[in-house]
Amino acid sequence: MHRNGPIALFFHGLVVAFVLAPLVVICLVAFTPENTLSIPTTSFSLRWFAAIFEHPDFVQSFYNSLWLATLAATISILLAIPAALAIDRYDFPGRDALNGLFLSPLIIPHLVLGVAFLRLFALIGATGSFFWLVFTHVIVVTPYVMRLVMAALSGMDRSAEQAATTLGASHWTVFRRITAPMILPGITGGWLLAFINSFDELTMSIFVTSPQTVTLPVRMYMYATESIDPMMAAVSALMIALTAAAMLVLDRAFGLDKILVGQK
Template sequence: MVGSTSTIGFRLLVGGLYLFLLAPILIVVPLSFSNDNFLTFPPSSWGIRWYVAMFQHQGLMSAFRVSILLAVVVTVLSLAAGIPAAYALNRFDFPGRNALMSLFTAPLLLPSIVLGLAILLIFVKLKLLATFHGLVIAHAVVTTPYVVRIMSTALSTLPASVEEAATMLGASPLTVFRRVTLPLMAPGLIASAALAFLLSFDEVVLSLFITGPRITTLPVEIFNYVESKTDPLIAAVSVVLVAATLLVVLLVERSIGLSKAMVK
Protein backbone atom coordinates (compact mmCIF):
# COMPACT_ATOMS: atom_id res chain seq x y z
CA MET A 1 0.00 0.00 0.00
CA VAL A 2 2.82 2.35 0.93
CA GLY A 3 4.69 1.43 -2.24
CA SER A 4 1.61 2.10 -4.37
CA THR A 5 1.11 5.52 -2.76
CA SER A 6 4.73 6.48 -3.31
CA THR A 7 4.50 5.38 -6.95
CA ILE A 8 1.41 7.53 -7.53
CA GLY A 9 3.13 10.48 -5.84
CA PHE A 10 6.22 10.03 -8.01
CA ARG A 11 4.11 9.92 -11.18
CA LEU A 12 2.27 13.07 -10.14
CA LEU A 13 5.60 14.78 -9.51
CA VAL A 14 6.94 13.74 -12.92
CA GLY A 15 3.69 14.84 -14.57
CA GLY A 16 3.92 18.21 -12.84
CA LEU A 17 7.50 18.66 -14.01
CA TYR A 18 6.55 17.79 -17.60
CA LEU A 19 3.67 20.28 -17.42
CA PHE A 20 6.02 22.96 -16.09
CA LEU A 21 8.50 22.36 -18.91
CA LEU A 22 5.83 22.25 -21.61
CA ALA A 23 3.82 25.22 -20.34
CA PRO A 24 5.53 27.77 -22.65
CA ILE A 25 4.81 25.59 -25.69
CA LEU A 26 1.16 25.27 -24.65
CA ILE A 27 0.93 29.08 -24.82
CA VAL A 28 3.08 29.65 -27.90
CA VAL A 29 1.25 27.17 -30.15
CA PRO A 30 -2.18 28.87 -29.86
CA LEU A 31 -0.54 32.29 -30.21
CA SER A 32 1.06 31.23 -33.50
CA PHE A 33 -2.42 30.70 -35.01
CA SER A 34 -3.62 34.17 -34.01
CA ASN A 35 -4.74 36.71 -36.60
CA ASP A 36 -4.35 39.59 -34.15
CA ASN A 37 -1.85 42.39 -34.72
CA PHE A 38 -0.47 42.06 -31.19
CA LEU A 39 0.25 39.25 -28.74
CA THR A 40 -2.98 38.58 -26.87
CA PHE A 41 -4.00 35.36 -25.14
CA PRO A 42 -6.37 33.87 -25.95
CA PRO A 43 -6.43 35.20 -29.53
CA SER A 44 -9.56 37.01 -30.64
CA SER A 45 -9.37 35.48 -34.14
CA TRP A 46 -7.64 32.44 -35.61
CA GLY A 47 -5.75 31.69 -38.83
CA ILE A 48 -2.34 31.12 -40.40
CA ARG A 49 -1.65 34.77 -41.14
CA TRP A 50 1.68 34.83 -39.32
CA TYR A 51 2.90 31.57 -40.83
CA VAL A 52 2.42 33.13 -44.25
CA ALA A 53 4.11 36.33 -43.08
CA MET A 54 7.04 34.29 -41.75
CA PHE A 55 7.85 32.86 -45.18
CA GLN A 56 7.46 36.29 -46.76
CA HIS A 57 9.82 38.00 -44.32
CA GLN A 58 13.09 38.51 -46.21
CA GLY A 59 15.21 39.04 -43.11
CA LEU A 60 14.07 35.83 -41.43
CA MET A 61 14.40 33.74 -44.58
CA SER A 62 17.88 35.07 -45.29
CA ALA A 63 18.96 34.39 -41.71
CA PHE A 64 17.39 30.92 -41.89
CA ARG A 65 19.45 30.03 -44.96
CA VAL A 66 22.60 31.25 -43.23
CA SER A 67 21.82 29.20 -40.11
CA ILE A 68 21.14 26.03 -42.10
CA LEU A 69 24.37 26.33 -44.11
CA LEU A 70 26.32 27.27 -41.00
CA ALA A 71 24.97 24.31 -39.01
CA VAL A 72 25.82 21.86 -41.81
CA VAL A 73 29.39 23.16 -42.20
CA VAL A 74 29.95 23.26 -38.43
CA THR A 75 28.61 19.71 -38.03
CA VAL A 76 30.95 18.35 -40.71
CA LEU A 77 33.97 20.15 -39.25
CA SER A 78 33.09 19.10 -35.70
CA LEU A 79 32.86 15.46 -36.73
CA ALA A 80 36.08 15.71 -38.75
CA ALA A 81 37.93 17.10 -35.73
CA GLY A 82 36.11 15.34 -32.91
CA ILE A 83 36.15 11.73 -34.14
CA PRO A 84 39.96 11.46 -34.63
CA ALA A 85 40.53 13.29 -31.35
CA ALA A 86 38.19 10.95 -29.45
CA TYR A 87 39.74 7.90 -31.13
CA ALA A 88 43.28 8.96 -30.22
CA LEU A 89 42.30 9.77 -26.62
CA ASN A 90 40.61 6.39 -26.15
CA ARG A 91 42.80 4.02 -28.13
CA PHE A 92 46.31 5.35 -27.45
CA ASP A 93 48.16 5.80 -24.17
CA PHE A 94 50.50 8.78 -24.20
CA PRO A 95 51.71 11.40 -21.71
CA GLY A 96 49.31 14.29 -21.20
CA ARG A 97 46.26 12.45 -22.47
CA ASN A 98 44.07 13.55 -19.56
CA ALA A 99 45.26 17.14 -19.90
CA LEU A 100 44.46 17.06 -23.60
CA MET A 101 40.99 15.70 -22.89
CA SER A 102 40.42 18.52 -20.42
CA LEU A 103 41.59 21.04 -23.01
CA PHE A 104 39.20 19.70 -25.65
CA THR A 105 36.22 19.84 -23.30
CA ALA A 106 37.12 23.13 -21.59
CA PRO A 107 34.57 25.21 -23.59
CA LEU A 108 31.80 23.13 -21.98
CA LEU A 109 32.71 24.61 -18.59
CA LEU A 110 32.65 28.25 -19.66
CA PRO A 111 29.46 30.36 -19.67
CA SER A 112 28.44 31.32 -23.19
CA ILE A 113 28.75 35.04 -22.49
CA VAL A 114 32.33 34.64 -21.25
CA LEU A 115 33.27 32.49 -24.23
CA GLY A 116 31.57 34.94 -26.59
CA LEU A 117 33.45 37.91 -25.14
CA ALA A 118 36.78 36.08 -25.42
CA ILE A 119 36.11 35.15 -29.05
CA LEU A 120 35.03 38.72 -29.78
CA LEU A 121 38.34 40.12 -28.51
CA ILE A 122 40.29 37.64 -30.64
CA PHE A 123 38.16 38.07 -33.77
CA VAL A 124 38.50 41.85 -33.67
CA LYS A 125 42.25 41.48 -34.21
CA LEU A 126 41.81 38.77 -36.84
CA LYS A 127 39.07 40.74 -38.66
CA LEU A 128 36.64 37.82 -38.51
CA LEU A 129 33.65 39.68 -37.11
CA ALA A 130 30.45 39.51 -39.18
CA THR A 131 31.95 36.89 -41.50
CA PHE A 132 30.76 33.38 -42.29
CA HIS A 133 34.22 31.96 -41.55
CA GLY A 134 34.19 33.61 -38.15
CA LEU A 135 30.80 32.12 -37.33
CA VAL A 136 31.98 28.66 -38.39
CA ILE A 137 35.07 28.85 -36.17
CA ALA A 138 33.13 30.20 -33.18
CA HIS A 139 30.38 27.59 -33.41
CA ALA A 140 32.89 24.79 -33.94
CA VAL A 141 34.58 25.79 -30.68
CA VAL A 142 31.27 25.06 -28.94
CA THR A 143 30.13 21.95 -30.82
CA THR A 144 33.42 20.04 -31.13
CA PRO A 145 33.73 19.34 -27.36
CA TYR A 146 30.30 17.70 -27.43
CA VAL A 147 31.39 15.49 -30.31
CA VAL A 148 34.59 14.55 -28.49
CA ARG A 149 32.69 13.72 -25.31
CA ILE A 150 29.97 11.63 -27.00
CA MET A 151 32.39 9.79 -29.28
CA SER A 152 34.74 9.11 -26.36
CA THR A 153 31.84 7.49 -24.52
CA ALA A 154 30.90 5.52 -27.63
CA LEU A 155 34.46 4.28 -28.16
CA SER A 156 34.88 3.34 -24.50
CA THR A 157 32.01 0.84 -24.87
CA LEU A 158 33.55 -0.84 -27.92
CA PRO A 159 35.83 -3.79 -27.09
CA ALA A 160 39.34 -3.27 -28.45
CA SER A 161 39.58 -7.03 -29.01
CA VAL A 162 37.32 -6.72 -32.09
CA GLU A 163 39.76 -4.33 -33.74
CA GLU A 164 42.71 -6.50 -32.69
CA ALA A 165 41.05 -9.55 -34.26
CA ALA A 166 40.59 -7.70 -37.56
CA THR A 167 44.23 -6.60 -37.46
CA MET A 168 45.42 -10.16 -36.84
CA LEU A 169 43.43 -11.27 -39.88
CA GLY A 170 45.47 -8.93 -42.07
CA ALA A 171 43.32 -5.81 -42.25
CA SER A 172 45.15 -2.50 -42.43
CA PRO A 173 44.50 0.17 -39.75
CA LEU A 174 42.41 2.19 -42.20
CA THR A 175 40.37 -0.88 -43.14
CA VAL A 176 39.84 -1.76 -39.49
CA PHE A 177 38.54 1.73 -38.78
CA ARG A 178 36.33 1.83 -41.89
CA ARG A 179 34.93 -1.72 -41.74
CA VAL A 180 34.87 -2.42 -37.97
CA THR A 181 35.20 0.65 -35.75
CA LEU A 182 33.09 3.11 -37.72
CA PRO A 183 29.99 0.85 -38.07
CA LEU A 184 30.12 -0.04 -34.37
CA MET A 185 30.23 3.59 -33.26
CA ALA A 186 27.51 4.67 -35.74
CA PRO A 187 24.93 5.37 -32.98
CA GLY A 188 27.31 7.78 -31.26
CA LEU A 189 28.21 9.30 -34.62
CA ILE A 190 24.57 10.01 -35.46
CA ALA A 191 23.93 11.43 -31.99
CA SER A 192 27.00 13.66 -32.27
CA ALA A 193 25.96 14.94 -35.69
CA ALA A 194 22.40 15.67 -34.57
CA LEU A 195 23.55 17.44 -31.40
CA ALA A 196 26.20 19.49 -33.21
CA PHE A 197 23.69 20.57 -35.84
CA LEU A 198 21.07 21.62 -33.29
CA LEU A 199 23.60 23.42 -31.09
CA SER A 200 24.95 25.41 -34.01
CA PHE A 201 21.52 26.21 -35.42
CA ASP A 202 20.15 27.38 -32.04
CA GLU A 203 23.23 29.23 -30.78
CA VAL A 204 22.30 32.82 -29.97
CA VAL A 205 24.57 34.17 -27.21
CA LEU A 206 27.81 33.46 -29.04
CA SER A 207 26.38 34.64 -32.35
CA LEU A 208 25.34 37.98 -30.87
CA PHE A 209 29.01 38.85 -30.35
CA ILE A 210 30.04 37.96 -33.90
CA THR A 211 27.20 38.77 -36.29
CA GLY A 212 26.63 42.18 -37.83
CA PRO A 213 24.82 43.99 -40.65
CA ARG A 214 26.59 41.88 -43.29
CA ILE A 215 25.55 38.49 -41.92
CA THR A 216 23.24 37.25 -39.19
CA THR A 217 21.74 33.96 -38.01
CA LEU A 218 18.13 33.07 -37.39
CA PRO A 219 18.32 33.15 -33.55
CA VAL A 220 19.95 36.61 -33.69
CA GLU A 221 17.36 37.83 -36.19
CA ILE A 222 14.60 36.60 -33.88
CA PHE A 223 16.27 38.34 -30.94
CA ASN A 224 16.45 41.61 -32.85
CA TYR A 225 12.85 41.25 -34.05
CA VAL A 226 11.30 40.85 -30.60
CA GLU A 227 13.15 43.94 -29.37
CA SER A 228 11.04 46.18 -31.61
CA LYS A 229 7.80 44.27 -32.37
CA THR A 230 5.21 42.36 -30.35
CA ASP A 231 3.23 40.51 -33.01
CA PRO A 232 2.70 36.71 -33.12
CA LEU A 233 5.20 36.23 -35.98
CA ILE A 234 7.90 34.96 -33.63
CA ALA A 235 5.40 32.55 -32.08
CA ALA A 236 4.91 31.01 -35.53
CA VAL A 237 8.69 30.81 -36.03
CA SER A 238 9.07 29.18 -32.61
CA VAL A 239 6.49 26.51 -33.39
CA VAL A 240 8.24 25.66 -36.66
CA LEU A 241 11.61 25.39 -34.90
CA VAL A 242 10.20 23.20 -32.14
CA ALA A 243 8.58 20.94 -34.73
CA ALA A 244 11.85 20.71 -36.68
CA THR A 245 13.76 19.81 -33.51
CA LEU A 246 11.23 17.12 -32.66
CA LEU A 247 11.56 15.77 -36.19
CA VAL A 248 15.33 15.41 -35.78
CA VAL A 249 14.86 13.62 -32.45
CA LEU A 250 12.25 11.29 -33.93
CA LEU A 251 14.50 10.48 -36.89
CA VAL A 252 17.30 9.53 -34.51
CA GLU A 253 14.88 7.47 -32.43
CA ARG A 254 13.41 5.65 -35.43
CA SER A 255 16.80 4.95 -37.00
CA ILE A 256 18.88 3.78 -34.04
CA GLY A 257 16.97 4.54 -30.83
CA LEU A 258 17.78 7.32 -28.38
CA SER A 259 19.26 4.93 -25.82
CA LYS A 260 21.77 3.64 -28.37
CA ALA A 261 22.41 7.14 -29.72
CA MET A 262 23.43 8.41 -26.29
CA VAL A 263 25.48 5.23 -25.70
CA LYS A 264 24.58 4.46 -22.12
Protein backbone atom coordinates in the same frame (compact mmCIF):
# COMPACT_ATOMS: atom_id res chain seq x y z
CA MET B 1 8.44 0.74 -2.91
CA HIS B 2 5.12 0.23 -4.64
CA ARG B 3 3.39 2.73 -2.34
CA ASN B 4 5.71 5.49 -3.60
CA GLY B 5 5.11 4.59 -7.25
CA PRO B 6 2.09 6.86 -7.85
CA ILE B 7 3.78 9.74 -6.02
CA ALA B 8 6.94 9.42 -8.13
CA LEU B 9 4.88 9.18 -11.32
CA PHE B 10 2.92 12.29 -10.35
CA PHE B 11 6.12 14.19 -9.58
CA HIS B 12 7.69 13.21 -12.90
CA GLY B 13 4.51 14.24 -14.67
CA LEU B 14 4.71 17.67 -13.05
CA VAL B 15 8.33 18.06 -14.15
CA VAL B 16 7.49 17.11 -17.75
CA ALA B 17 4.52 19.48 -17.75
CA PHE B 18 6.68 22.30 -16.36
CA VAL B 19 9.24 21.77 -19.15
CA LEU B 20 6.73 21.42 -21.98
CA ALA B 21 4.25 24.11 -20.95
CA PRO B 22 6.20 27.08 -22.43
CA LEU B 23 6.65 25.23 -25.72
CA VAL B 24 2.95 24.39 -25.92
CA VAL B 25 1.98 28.00 -25.20
CA ILE B 26 4.33 29.31 -27.91
CA CYS B 27 2.93 26.87 -30.46
CA LEU B 28 -0.64 27.87 -29.59
CA VAL B 29 0.12 31.60 -29.80
CA ALA B 30 1.63 31.05 -33.27
CA PHE B 31 -1.85 30.19 -34.58
CA THR B 32 -3.62 33.24 -33.19
CA PRO B 33 -5.49 35.46 -35.67
CA GLU B 34 -5.00 38.48 -33.41
CA ASN B 35 -2.28 41.13 -33.58
CA THR B 36 -1.15 40.53 -30.02
CA LEU B 37 0.46 37.64 -28.18
CA SER B 38 -2.66 35.73 -27.19
CA ILE B 39 -3.81 32.14 -27.21
CA PRO B 40 -6.56 31.62 -29.82
CA THR B 41 -9.89 30.79 -28.28
CA THR B 42 -12.40 30.98 -31.15
CA SER B 43 -10.41 30.33 -34.33
CA PHE B 44 -6.96 29.44 -35.61
CA SER B 45 -5.03 31.22 -38.33
CA LEU B 46 -1.83 30.71 -40.34
CA ARG B 47 -1.40 34.44 -41.01
CA TRP B 48 1.75 34.74 -38.90
CA PHE B 49 3.40 31.79 -40.61
CA ALA B 50 2.70 33.46 -43.96
CA ALA B 51 4.08 36.72 -42.57
CA ILE B 52 7.48 35.08 -42.10
CA PHE B 53 7.95 34.73 -45.85
CA GLU B 54 7.05 38.38 -46.33
CA HIS B 55 10.28 39.27 -44.51
CA PRO B 56 13.22 38.27 -46.73
CA ASP B 57 15.62 39.01 -43.88
CA PHE B 58 14.16 36.11 -41.90
CA VAL B 59 14.39 33.75 -44.87
CA GLN B 60 18.04 34.70 -45.48
CA SER B 61 18.84 34.36 -41.80
CA PHE B 62 17.30 30.89 -41.82
CA TYR B 63 19.58 29.82 -44.66
CA ASN B 64 22.55 31.38 -42.87
CA SER B 65 21.77 29.38 -39.72
CA LEU B 66 21.14 26.19 -41.70
CA TRP B 67 24.42 26.44 -43.60
CA LEU B 68 26.32 27.48 -40.47
CA ALA B 69 24.94 24.65 -38.32
CA THR B 70 25.62 22.06 -41.02
CA LEU B 71 29.24 23.14 -41.43
CA ALA B 72 29.86 23.47 -37.70
CA ALA B 73 28.38 20.05 -36.90
CA THR B 74 30.28 18.33 -39.72
CA ILE B 75 33.64 19.90 -38.83
CA SER B 76 33.12 19.09 -35.15
CA ILE B 77 32.55 15.45 -36.08
CA LEU B 78 35.78 15.39 -38.10
CA LEU B 79 37.65 16.80 -35.10
CA ALA B 80 35.93 14.83 -32.36
CA ILE B 81 36.26 11.32 -33.82
CA PRO B 82 40.10 11.15 -33.99
CA ALA B 83 40.38 13.05 -30.68
CA ALA B 84 37.96 10.67 -28.96
CA LEU B 85 39.76 7.64 -30.39
CA ALA B 86 43.12 8.92 -29.15
CA ILE B 87 41.83 9.77 -25.68
CA ASP B 88 39.85 6.53 -25.28
CA ARG B 89 42.35 4.08 -26.77
CA TYR B 90 45.80 5.42 -25.87
CA ASP B 91 47.70 6.59 -22.81
CA PHE B 92 50.07 9.43 -23.69
CA PRO B 93 51.48 12.54 -22.01
CA GLY B 94 48.94 15.33 -22.05
CA ARG B 95 45.97 13.00 -22.52
CA ASP B 96 43.95 14.54 -19.70
CA ALA B 97 44.94 18.03 -20.81
CA LEU B 98 43.73 17.30 -24.35
CA ASN B 99 40.44 15.98 -23.01
CA GLY B 100 40.02 19.05 -20.84
CA LEU B 101 40.82 21.34 -23.77
CA PHE B 102 38.09 19.84 -25.93
CA LEU B 103 35.53 19.98 -23.12
CA SER B 104 36.50 23.40 -21.72
CA PRO B 105 33.90 25.38 -23.76
CA LEU B 106 31.22 23.70 -21.65
CA ILE B 107 32.31 25.60 -18.53
CA ILE B 108 32.87 29.00 -20.16
CA PRO B 109 29.78 31.23 -20.45
CA HIS B 110 28.90 32.00 -24.05
CA LEU B 111 28.79 35.69 -23.20
CA VAL B 112 32.46 35.54 -22.23
CA LEU B 113 33.30 33.60 -25.37
CA GLY B 114 31.45 36.12 -27.52
CA VAL B 115 33.31 39.10 -26.04
CA ALA B 116 36.65 37.28 -26.32
CA PHE B 117 36.08 36.33 -29.97
CA LEU B 118 34.91 39.84 -30.80
CA ARG B 119 38.14 41.27 -29.42
CA LEU B 120 40.24 38.63 -31.17
CA PHE B 121 38.60 39.16 -34.55
CA ALA B 122 38.96 42.92 -34.20
CA LEU B 123 42.69 42.52 -33.57
CA ILE B 124 43.29 40.26 -36.58
CA GLY B 125 40.84 42.07 -38.86
CA ALA B 126 38.48 39.13 -39.28
CA THR B 127 35.20 40.74 -38.24
CA GLY B 128 32.24 39.94 -40.47
CA SER B 129 33.77 36.77 -41.91
CA PHE B 130 31.51 33.72 -42.25
CA PHE B 131 34.58 31.47 -41.92
CA TRP B 132 35.36 32.79 -38.45
CA LEU B 133 31.70 32.53 -37.48
CA VAL B 134 31.87 28.83 -38.33
CA PHE B 135 35.09 28.60 -36.32
CA THR B 136 33.42 29.96 -33.18
CA HIS B 137 30.47 27.59 -33.51
CA VAL B 138 32.77 24.61 -33.98
CA ILE B 139 34.49 25.44 -30.69
CA VAL B 140 31.14 25.65 -28.89
CA VAL B 141 29.54 22.45 -30.24
CA THR B 142 32.56 20.11 -30.37
CA PRO B 143 32.31 19.15 -26.66
CA TYR B 144 28.82 17.73 -27.20
CA VAL B 145 30.09 15.56 -30.04
CA MET B 146 33.10 14.47 -27.99
CA ARG B 147 30.96 13.25 -25.11
CA LEU B 148 28.67 11.14 -27.29
CA VAL B 149 31.48 9.67 -29.40
CA MET B 150 33.52 8.80 -26.30
CA ALA B 151 30.44 7.22 -24.71
CA ALA B 152 29.94 5.12 -27.85
CA LEU B 153 33.59 4.05 -27.86
CA SER B 154 33.58 3.09 -24.19
CA GLY B 155 30.42 1.02 -24.66
CA MET B 156 31.50 -0.99 -27.71
CA ASP B 157 32.89 -4.52 -27.80
CA ARG B 158 36.41 -4.46 -29.29
CA SER B 159 36.63 -8.18 -30.03
CA ALA B 160 35.67 -7.68 -33.69
CA GLU B 161 38.40 -5.05 -34.08
CA GLN B 162 40.98 -7.34 -32.53
CA ALA B 163 39.93 -10.24 -34.76
CA ALA B 164 40.18 -8.07 -37.89
CA THR B 165 43.63 -6.82 -36.85
CA THR B 166 44.81 -10.39 -36.22
CA LEU B 167 43.66 -11.35 -39.74
CA GLY B 168 45.80 -8.59 -41.25
CA ALA B 169 43.35 -5.72 -41.75
CA SER B 170 44.84 -2.24 -41.74
CA HIS B 171 43.90 0.34 -39.12
CA TRP B 172 41.91 2.33 -41.70
CA THR B 173 40.03 -0.78 -42.82
CA VAL B 174 39.23 -1.70 -39.21
CA PHE B 175 37.92 1.79 -38.55
CA ARG B 176 35.91 2.03 -41.77
CA ARG B 177 34.41 -1.46 -41.71
CA ILE B 178 34.04 -2.13 -37.96
CA THR B 179 34.62 0.81 -35.60
CA ALA B 180 32.68 3.49 -37.47
CA PRO B 181 29.52 1.35 -37.99
CA MET B 182 29.54 0.31 -34.34
CA ILE B 183 29.75 3.87 -33.01
CA LEU B 184 27.47 5.30 -35.70
CA PRO B 185 24.63 6.05 -33.25
CA GLY B 186 27.02 8.16 -31.18
CA ILE B 187 28.37 9.93 -34.26
CA THR B 188 24.91 10.63 -35.63
CA GLY B 189 23.57 11.74 -32.26
CA GLY B 190 26.61 13.97 -31.76
CA TRP B 191 26.15 15.55 -35.19
CA LEU B 192 22.48 16.22 -34.56
CA LEU B 193 23.12 17.64 -31.10
CA ALA B 194 25.87 19.87 -32.50
CA PHE B 195 23.57 20.99 -35.33
CA ILE B 196 20.75 21.91 -32.94
CA ASN B 197 23.05 23.79 -30.56
CA SER B 198 24.68 25.69 -33.41
CA PHE B 199 21.35 26.52 -35.03
CA ASP B 200 19.92 27.82 -31.74
CA GLU B 201 23.05 29.66 -30.56
CA LEU B 202 22.30 33.30 -29.72
CA THR B 203 24.46 34.71 -26.92
CA MET B 204 27.83 34.29 -28.61
CA SER B 205 26.54 34.85 -32.15
CA ILE B 206 25.38 38.37 -31.31
CA PHE B 207 29.00 39.43 -30.90
CA VAL B 208 30.52 37.72 -33.96
CA THR B 209 27.87 38.07 -36.67
CA SER B 210 27.83 40.81 -39.27
CA PRO B 211 24.96 42.29 -41.34
CA GLN B 212 25.76 39.70 -44.04
CA THR B 213 25.94 36.71 -41.68
CA VAL B 214 23.05 37.32 -39.26
CA THR B 215 21.70 34.01 -37.98
CA LEU B 216 18.03 33.29 -37.33
CA PRO B 217 18.21 33.53 -33.49
CA VAL B 218 20.03 36.87 -33.78
CA ARG B 219 17.46 38.09 -36.31
CA MET B 220 14.65 37.08 -33.94
CA TYR B 221 16.33 38.93 -31.08
CA MET B 222 16.76 42.06 -33.19
CA TYR B 223 13.13 41.90 -34.32
CA ALA B 224 11.85 41.36 -30.77
CA THR B 225 13.63 44.52 -29.57
CA GLU B 226 11.69 46.57 -32.12
CA SER B 227 8.31 44.84 -32.29
CA ILE B 228 6.41 42.23 -30.33
CA ASP B 229 3.86 40.32 -32.34
CA PRO B 230 2.88 36.66 -32.84
CA MET B 231 5.29 36.27 -35.77
CA MET B 232 8.05 35.50 -33.27
CA ALA B 233 5.87 32.72 -31.90
CA ALA B 234 5.39 31.39 -35.44
CA VAL B 235 9.15 31.34 -36.08
CA SER B 236 9.70 29.64 -32.72
CA ALA B 237 7.02 27.05 -33.50
CA LEU B 238 8.73 26.22 -36.79
CA MET B 239 12.07 25.79 -35.01
CA ILE B 240 10.43 23.52 -32.43
CA ALA B 241 8.82 21.47 -35.21
CA LEU B 242 12.13 21.10 -37.07
CA THR B 243 13.93 20.01 -33.91
CA ALA B 244 11.20 17.52 -33.01
CA ALA B 245 11.24 16.11 -36.55
CA ALA B 246 15.02 15.67 -36.43
CA MET B 247 14.80 13.88 -33.08
CA LEU B 248 12.01 11.64 -34.40
CA VAL B 249 14.06 10.67 -37.46
CA LEU B 250 17.05 9.95 -35.25
CA ASP B 251 14.96 7.81 -32.91
CA ARG B 252 13.46 5.85 -35.83
CA ALA B 253 16.86 5.32 -37.42
CA PHE B 254 18.97 4.40 -34.39
CA GLY B 255 16.94 4.71 -31.20
CA LEU B 256 17.61 7.51 -28.72
CA ASP B 257 18.21 4.99 -25.95
CA LYS B 258 21.12 3.49 -27.92
CA ILE B 259 22.58 6.91 -28.61
CA LEU B 260 22.40 7.97 -24.98
CA VAL B 261 24.20 4.87 -23.72
CA GLY B 262 26.63 4.88 -26.64
CA GLN B 263 25.78 1.36 -27.82
CA LYS B 264 24.42 -0.08 -31.01
